[in-house]
Amino acid sequence: MSHLLDLEGVSKRFGGVQAVDQVDFHADQGEIVGVIGPNGAGKTTLFNVVTGFYGPDSGKIRFDGNNLVGLKPNQITKVGIARTFQAVRLFGAMTVLENAMVGQHPRTRAGVFGALFHTSSTRSEEERVQAKAGAALDFFGDRLSPRLNSLASELAYADRRRLEIARAMATEPKLLLLDEPAAGMNPAEKDGLIELIGRLRDEKGYSIVLIEHDMPVISGVSDRVVALDYGKKIAEGTYEEVAANQQVIEAYLGKSATQGQT
Amino acid sequence: MRAALSRDNVRAGLIGGVTVLYLALVGMIERFQDRDVITDVIGLGTLLILIGLAGTGYMASRPPKPRPGRKPVTANPALIGLVAGTTAGVLAGAVILILELLISAGVDVRSVLASVTPGMLSTMEFGLGPVGGALILVGLGAALGAGAGALRLLSDQLRDTVTFTLTAVLLMSLMEPILSAVLDGLSLPDRWLYEGGGLTVLGAVLTVVAAGAGRWFWKEREPQRKEAVALLPADRRTLYRKLAVFAAVAFLVVLPWLVGSFISDVLGTVGLYVLLGLGLNIVVGYAGLLDLGYVAFFAVGAYATGVLTSPASYLVREEGQLFAEKGLTNFWVALPFVVLIAVIIGILIGAPVLRLRGDYLAIVTLGFGEIIRTLVLSDWLAPYLGGAQGLLNVPPPPPEALDLRAPQNVYYLILVFCGIAAFVAWRLSDSRIGRAWAAMREDESVAEAMGVSIIRYKLLAFAMGAGVGSLGGVFFAAKIGSIFPNSFGLLVSINVLSVIILGGLGSIPGVIVGSAVLVGLPELLREFAEFRLLIYGAILVAIMILRPEGLVPNKRRQRELHARDAEAELSVIVTDEATS
Numbered sequence A: 001m002s003h004l005l006d007l008e009g010v011s012k013r014f015g016g017v018q019a020v021d022q023v024d025f026h027a028d029q030g031e032i033v034g035v036i037g038p039n040g041a042g043k044t045t046l047f048n049v050v051t052g053f054y055g056p057d058s059g060k061i062r063f064d065g066n067n068l069v070g071l072k073p074n075q076i077t078k079v080g081i082a083r084t085f086q087a088v089r090l091f092g093a094m095t096v097l098e099n100a101m102v103g104q105h106p107r108t109r110a111g112v113f114g115a116l117f118h119t120s121s122t123r124s125e126e127e128r129v130q131a132k133a134g135a136a137l138d139f140f141g142d143r144l145s146p147r148l149n150s151l152a153s154e155l156a157y158a159d160r161r162r163l164e165i166a167r168a169m170a171t172e173p174k175l176l177l178l179d180e181p182a183a184g185m186n187p188a189e190k191d192g193l194i195e196l197i198g199r200l201r202d203e204k205g206y207s208i209v210l211i212e213h214d215m216p217v218i219s220g221v222s223d224r225v226v227a228l229d230y231g232k233k234i235a236e237g238t239y240e241e242v243a244a245n246q247q248v249i250e251a252y253l254g255k256s257a258t259q260g261q262t
Numbered sequence B: 001m002r003a004a005l006s007r008d009n010v011r012a013g014l015i016g017g018v019t020v021l022y023l024a025l026v027g028m029i030e031r032f033q034d035r036d037v038i039t040d041v042i043g044l045g046t047l048l049i050l051i052g053l054a055g056t057g058y059m060a061s062r063p064p065k066p067r068p069g070r071k072p073v074t075a076n077p078a079l080i081g082l083v084a085g086t087t088a089g090v091l092a093g094a095v096i097l098i099l100e101l102l103i104s105a106g107v108d109v110r111s112v113l114a115s116v117t118p119g120m121l122s123t124m125e126f127g128l129g130p131v132g133g134a135l136i137l138v139g140l141g142a143a144l145g146a147g148a149g150a151l152r153l154l155s156d157q158l159r160d161t162v163t164f165t166l167t168a169v170l171l172m173s174l175m176e177p178i179l180s181a182v183l184d185g186l187s188l189p190d191r192w193l194y195e196g197g198g199l200t201v202l203g204a205v206l207t208v209v210a211a212g213a214g215r216w217f218w219k220e221r222e223p224q225r226k227e228a229v230a231l232l233p234a235d236r237r238t239l240y241r242k243l244a245v246f247a248a249v250a251f252l253v254v255l256p257w258l259v260g261s262f263i264s265d266v267l268g269t270v271g272l273y274v275l276l277g278l279g280l281n282i283v284v285g286y287a288g289l290l291d292l293g294y295v296a297f298f299a300v301g302a303y304a305t306g307v308l309t310s311p312a313s314y315l316v317r318e319e320g321q322l323f324a325e326k327g328l329t330n331f332w333v334a335l336p337f338v339v340l341i342a343v344i345i346g347i348l349i350g351a352p353v354l355r356l357r358g359d360y361l362a363i364v365t366l367g368f369g370e371i372i373r374t375l376v377l378s379d380w381l382a383p384y385l386g387g388a389q390g391l392l393n394v395p396p397p398p399p400e401a402l403d404l405r406a407p408q409n410v411y412y413l414i415l416v417f418c419g420i421a422a423f424v425a426w427r428l429s430d431s432r433i434g435r436a437w438a439a440m441r442e443d444e445s446v447a448e449a450m451g452v453s454i455i456r457y458k459l460l461a462f463a464m465g466a467g468v469g470s471l472g473g474v475f476f477a478a479k480i481g482s483i484f485p486n487s488f489g490l491l492v493s494i495n496v497l498s499v500i501i502l503g504g505l506g507s508i509p510g511v512i513v514g515s516a517v518l519v520g521l522p523e524l525l526r527e528f529a530e531f532r533l534l535i536y537g538a539i540l541v542a543i544m545i546l547r548p549e550g551l552v553p554n555k556r557r558q559r560e561l562h563a564r565d566a567e568a569e570l571s572v573i574v575t576d577e578a579t580s
């Protein structure tokens, strides 16, 4: 069986830094894959390469029968990959609802003519966009839906993270890439996040890759865990296997040991 | 008192004093004195001095911006105003006194400072002679500075009412040409209100009472009104909004018959800037692409119209027989082609700058604007575009019955197309396209990650902006009847950008108000043409300080701006608490 997302020997270099080094990586339909590794390990860069923000220097990236290398980010979104950002990047001057509505962009097609003349197809499309965006927001219970007309910049921090996920959901993806979704959350919110990620797969049928530093979150949701260090994949397996891996322990200890000294 | 005597306040006072002296030494105060604000009571020149001194106190007593890690100095704003205003008065008075001394010592001051005339000096001295004048400047500086500072002590409602009332008196007086024309047009008497170009005392008193009371009660009832509006059912609200738009349109329709042909002509010019502003607003306000070469589309609109319709044009001369017979040199037939040409040129200009962001984009577009101007001036294109001679005899849009010799009719023509352009801009902004633009403006990479094709939407913004803005050029050609290359300089780009920033980026009513203020007002002050750019600059600076979101801001941007302020303040409070 072929994988939903499949990376083979992907590398990305920034000047003197080999940010991603010959990485093989895959995610299957309905799977939740956790990606761990110390800061600077190349986790975010891996996402950026998959979503077309950077082209890989070498390697193959296939998704759902498409070759992603050379595609632009908007084309990759269209074939079914959506993402969130490590540092929340919402459209601050747009409302909560509009943020989610932008997510529907790749699933709609109204152009200048429809915008000017409000043709019936444009009107029904707008209604559909609102409904789908609303549904994505409803997924978060009463966190976002009562604030449809607030500006994104007016939301509390945890709600901004939620809205980022809702906006990604509105693109109707097959695969969702979450970059440190638990960052800045308190323990109760982290528990909520674990439940939410499970629901995203079970109810929405997304496959999910998440980068996370928080081990309880990783162990709570991941079917499989991949560890990166200095751009290389150093371990792969269940959470228990990876957590027991000597190289992984050293990568984390080494980093915290040197960080402890400085 | 100690706190009020700080260096900052003295410096603010010196800046204020220098400003007043500057206005005097460039001759503005003397020239403005020719115009009365309140006839036989106060002239515009004197008012400038008073505004300068009071403004010094007002600006100096601004509540300090909270800065992390710094305790704000608290001083009585009236005292701050007193210190700053007195400083300004002392500086102005001293310089005037020195000038008087030099003159009486036989020094030829005017060979250096041409504007140091007896008239200027007497205005600055309030007709009280050198010593009396210097003293009164100091006294007024102290009184007005302290008074303006004391405004900060008043409740928001009261301060708002006072500043509003004073502004209303000034505006009523400046609008004398329009309002007395309106009264004449309605064959109503106007002598009770205006006399000799300024307000009568009665008119001034009435203005103060009406503006003051009106504003006070407007502010008084604001909470109730907001609540009532919030409680309105949605269909009622849309109904009221439609009624408001309808009333505004009706007002714009009757306006030219009230104000007469000179002011209608000015309104036509304002309308041209509305067209340009609506177009640029699509590029800058909606899509966030800073275009400093927007004059290019103005030029394309005007020249394309000329080339397609003017009998002086190469095309019409050489190929014209055929064209003319088929009626293709008809203005209305040419119009869609002109817009199409502009759209294509918009895409051509947009394509090479797609990868550029922010400042780089601004510089490159600036270059494109200049290239277009150079091209229309060039000998190479002179056979087609007329070179430095321009294109003459652009025929007015048929039919004859439109009678475009009357400025009112030109105004109506432009008004109709402003309406169309505003509709286009509004529908675009309120659509999937508008959302994609807004997302792109906010964060290009994230918009792309949400599936927005940056290339397509940037090009679309340039194309739509060019198409709408070219209408400005089309009707410029129709209005003036001839096209000269020097009408298409950098200043046009700057003016249009100023219009939309001043009105409020992304706001359609903002474009209209911005054009009226920046284009209309200076036209009305034509007697002071030499100071036009100075006034223009001063208006811009003042509004950007007092109302950075623009005159009629896009609601969202206003909230965004204020949300950011609140966040900044919050973080200051938090860090203050953390450090203390």
Ligand SMILES: Nc1ncnc2c1ncn2[C@@H]1O[C@H](COP(=O)(O)OP(=O)(O)O)[C@@H](O)[C@H]1O
Pocket: A014, A017, A018, A019, A037, A038, A039, A040, A041, A042, A043, A044, A045, A046
């Ligand atoms: N755009 C970039 N330009 C230069 N270096 C980069 C860029 N993005 C990431 N890097 C470098 O690549 C390495 C991996 O970064 P990143 O993928 O963000 O790590 P992680 O997300 O695992 O913390 C780091 O050394 C980082 O400095």
Ligand SMILES: [Mg+2]
Pocket: A043, A044, A045, A086
């Ligand atoms: Mg990262």
